[in-house]
Amino acid sequence: MAAKNLAQTVAEKVGLGSDAKSKDLAQNTFDVHDAKNRSTTDYGAPVSDQDNWLVATSDNRHGPSILEDQIAREKINRFDHERIPERVVHARGAGAFGTFTLFESASDVTYAPILTDTSRKTPMFVRFSTVLGSRGSGDTVRDVRGFAIKFYTDEGNWDIVGNNIPVFFINDAMKFPDIIHAGKPEPNNEVPQAQTAHNNFWDFTSLHPETSHMYQWAMSDRTIPRSYRMMQGFGVNTFALINKDNKRHFVKFHWTPELGVNSLVWDEALKLAGQDPDFHRKDLGEAIDNGFYPKWRFGIQTIPEEKVDSLNFDFDILDATKLWPEEEIPIRYIGQIELNRNVDDYFPQTEQVAFNTSHVVPGIDFSDDPLLQGRNFSYLDTQISRLGVNFQQLPINRPVCPVMNFNRDGQLQQTINKGTVNYWPNRFEAIPPYPAAEGLQTYPEKIAGIKARLKNPKFKEYYNQAQLFRNSLAPHEKAHQLNAFGFELDHCDDPIVYERMTQRLADIDLDLAKEVAEMVGGPEPKQGRTNHGKKAPSLSQAYFAPKEPTIESRRIAILIGPGYDSADLNAMTAAVKSARALPYVIGTKRSPISPDGGGSPVTPVHHLEGFRSTMVDAILVPGGPYIDTLKQNGRAVHWIREAFAHCKAIGATGTGVDLVRLACSDLSDSTVKMAKSGAAEAVESYGVVTAGKVSPDSIGEVFKIAKEDKDFLNRFFLAVSKHRCYERELDGLSQALAY
Numbered sequence: 001m002a003a004k005n006l007a008q009t010v011a012e013k014v015g016l017g018s019d020a021k022s023k024d025l026a027q028n029t030f031d032v033h034d035a036k037n038r039s040t041t042d043y044g045a046p047v048s049d050q051d052n053w054l055v056a057t058s059d060n061r062h063g064p065s066i067l068e069d070q071i072a073r074e075k076i077n078r079f080d081h082e083r084i085p086e087r088v089v090h091a092r093g094a095g096a097f098g099t100f101t102l103f104e105s106a107s108d109v110t111y112a113p114i115l116t117d118t119s120r121k122t123p124m125f126v127r128f129s130t131v132l133g134s135r136g137s138g139d140t141v142r143d144v145r146g147f148a149i150k151f152y153t154d155e156g157n158w159d160i161v162g163n164n165i166p167v168f169f170i171n172d173a174m175k176f177p178d179i180i181h182a183g184k185p186e187p188n189n190e191v192p193q194a195q196t197a198h199n200n201f202w203d204f205t206s207l208h209p210e211t212s213h214m215y216q217w218a219m220s221d222r223t224i225p226r227s228y229r230m231m232q233g234f235g236v237n238t239f240a241l242i243n244k245d246n247k248r249h250f251v252k253f254h255w256t257p258e259l260g261v262n263s264l265v266w267d268e269a270l271k272l273a274g275q276d277p278d279f280h281r282k283d284l285g286e287a288i289d290n291g292f293y294p295k296w297r298f299g300i301q302t303i304p305e306e307k308v309d310s311l312n313f314d315f316d317i318l319d320a321t322k323l324w325p326e327e328e329i330p331i332r333y334i335g336q337i338e339l340n341r342n343v344d345d346y347f348p349q350t351e352q353v354a355f356n357t358s359h360v361v362p363g364i365d366f367s368d369d370p371l372l373q374g375r376n377f378s379y380l381d382t383q384i385s386r387l388g389v390n391f392q393q394l395p396i397n398r399p400v401c402p403v404m405n406f407n408r409d410g411q412l413q414q415t416i417n418k419g420t421v422n423y424w425p426n427r428f429e430a431i432p433p434y435p436a437a438e439g440l441q442t443y444p445e446k447i448a449g450i451k452a453r454l455k456n457p458k459f460k461e462y463y464n465q466a467q468l469f470r471n472s473l474a475p476h477e478k479a480h481q482l483n484a485f486g487f488e489l490d491h492c493d494d495p496i497v498y499e500r501m502t503q504r505l506a507d508i509d510l511d512l513a514k515e516v517a518e519m520v521g522g523p524e525p526k527q528g529r530t531n532h533g534k535k536a537p538s539l540s541q542a543y544f545a546p547k548e549p550t551i552e553s554r555r556i557a558i559l560i561g562p563g564y565d566s567a568d569l570n571a572m573t574a575a576v577k578s579a580r581a582l583p584y585v586i587g588t589k590r591s592p593i594s595p596d597g598g599g600s601p602v603t604p605v606h607h608l609e610g611f612r613s614t615m616v617d618a619i620l621v622p623g624g625p626y627i628d629t630l631k632q633n634g635r636a637v638h639w640i641r642e643a644f645a646h647c648k649a650i651g652a653t654g655t656g657v658d659l660v661r662l663a664c665s666d667l668s669d670s671t672v673k674m675a676k677s678g679a680a681e682a683v684e685s686y687g688v689v690t691a692g693k694v695s696p697d698s699i700g701e702v703f704k705i706a707k708e709d710k711d712f713l714n715r716f717f718l719a720v721s722k723h724r725c726y727e728r729e730l731d732g733l734s735q736a737l738a739y
Helices: 003-014 020-026 070-080 173-183 199-207 209-218 266-275 279-289 346-351 370-387 464-472 475-490 495-505 510-520 566-578 627-631 634-645 656-663 712-721
Strands: 055-058 061-065 093-102 121-130 145-153 156-163 239-242 248-257 295-304 332-342 364-366 555-559 582-587 618-621 649-653 683-685 688-691
Touching (some): 020 121, 093 279, 093 346, 156 248, 173 199, 173 370, 199 209, 266 475, 279 332, 475 510, 495 510, 555 566, 566 582, 618 656, 618 712, 627 634, 634 656, 649 712, 656 688, 688 712
Parallel strands (some): 555 618, 649 688
Antiparallel strands (some): 093 121, 145 156, 239 248, 683 688
């Protein structure tokens, strides 16, 4: 029986499909809101008092607590053991369930049904994370983001333990403890938390030229994403695909967000880490709750084994510090990832989910990537350390297909195995292996060589791709990267570290090295390796803008105060919703606020002090008499000023234009052009869209954002769809404002 037919047979028996994991988890899910529920002990005995420990007492004297109280002891004992060891890396995480849909069969390169059977919808779970910070650190720190996927296939679980960056700092797992130790808080004082801005990290990287490519990415906007939903995902390592003819292709996995690849600005990320340290977690949950299901196109880059040598790359394709150039190895997009359900309980799902790079299914195999080889050992070892040897029996990790073998016992064994044998072979032929053609297969690779701690010379090319990445950035991305290096090395107080690091940068971009050295107080670097000047458009985030302008799931703040124009507010709110964005009415207080001329008051979702401009994507300021009050409110003025400095779209109508003009008063009147009072024509300047007079009747639903449409709301939505107006930074406007 072919593997595919066997899988179909099993699926029919156990009811697999796109909701198979939901059905599987249902047997372990209990609704605390069910009115029929009553308190019990862990062993099921009914509990009538959850508030008082058993004591020796009398009418006038409270006596000692009695150790006999098994109910209280169980409650305290369970509380004392609620925590498990947190992950050494990727401790801070958020997760969601979803579905993988295959649009194009890849049967030419693999026989794995998940990548060949277009009739399937495969349930999956994704966990996003930072790398260095503890579980209690902030979401918006500068860090690589983990992007791990668990596919619950009919043939077993397939894990891609990826990141939002396609390369890594090192190419050999032997160095993994060192790079993580160097990045983590320094051992003498346990600081800093969740950042690499310290001596040890940059000491390590300056001494390891193989990190050159990765730290170019790490100091780019990629490490301060706007949202998990706006990150690319990469498998990082080189895997192998095996087809039905037993032919091997090397493969790299990619997934690209439909919303584009977008980031915060650094000042915004710093502030959010304190103002809303759960910003990314909330953003993911909010989008899914509102039906804005995040989607990524899933793609593969493949190289036939026999063509590897003919490519003449200056790097080894198994080197995890290198990417495969898309211009020569195009990404073939074959499917879609959609996240469509939030977790029900964080700990047993997001915290206890366990990923392992060695979890592959038939048709997918490993390469000799030295980092992957070490990860295959390390990930299994670390999950056993955190969760115990039976971690794969936990509901979130449990496959949806049957699991049957003679692995036995161990801490927290869940499976009850009936039978008189627990070994193979046995006299009953119980649990026989699959036929060779249907099981996991290892490609019969021919190996010849000596036993040594060596790599081939191509692993020692460190700078070409680092230069390529730097060259390919858009002007604003280059400016942000310069400032990132300046921030990080400014926090290094050992001159050896920042002087050596700035000289390292001279091997990538001499001008960058000189500017960083001047910022951090180092000597002027000497000419290093000459920059080759080549570029690759797909390395810039700007390359991934959506084909059609969209503001779906964007947070739009609408500022109001006593005396706001209710017609304008209602029209703007309806228009934002029609564009599938989220209107946030922000007021001077979170109590009912009355409009101008009477009428029903509105209760804002937040007030100006409790919520900040950092937490939204754009701001609308409708006109009305209340503007005079907001002009006297320093926080309201700061809201506009800060949003402007963070390059966010700002829209204002009527007297609302006066508030924006006041916030930008430090700039020349001719710099940011705004509509004159009473003028109906919309004016756009540096992402600020204003109209002196807008009739509520003219603010209608916007179902499609048109670049040629000049009305106020369309121009404002178009500005929002561009994510940010970085021309403000490049022209020095952001820096001219105090924010």
